[in-house]
Amino acid sequence: MKFIIRLAINMVALYVAIVLLPKYILYQGNWIDIIWLALIFGLVNAILRPPFKALSCLLIVLTLGLFTLVINTLLFALTGWVGSQFGVGFELAAPWFWSAFLGSLVTTAVSLVLSLILRNELKGRRLKKHD
DSSP states (O other), X not given: OHHHHHHHHHHHHHHHHHHHOTTTEEEOOOXXXXXXXXXXXXXXXHHHHHHHHHHTHHHXXXXXXXXXXXXXXXXXXXXXXXXHHTXXXXXXXXXXXXXXXXXXHHHHHHHHHHHHHTHHHHHXXXXXXXX
């Protein structure tokens, strides 16, 4: 169940980024492509985020956490590149770094808000009904 909720959060976050940033994120796909893109996004983040953060721990500390924005940008750009290789209709406009930076900001913000709203479901807890 957590996987489906996390996938839905990624789908909504990517969709919001696509809608809000049409000059930076060039998207010509449908909902099935967004599902595939959300899967790619989740895999890229699950596999590469921990080693990137571990390797750049000193930079993250020295920049008071701001280097995580660079990591998010690079992972978002990698998601876009992998997605374009699979033909999901997702492409970053030039200059790719700023497009990926803005896209990662939007997806991070939307994911954070939705994760806070759905935190009980993500932890596996259910709200108790009072009689």
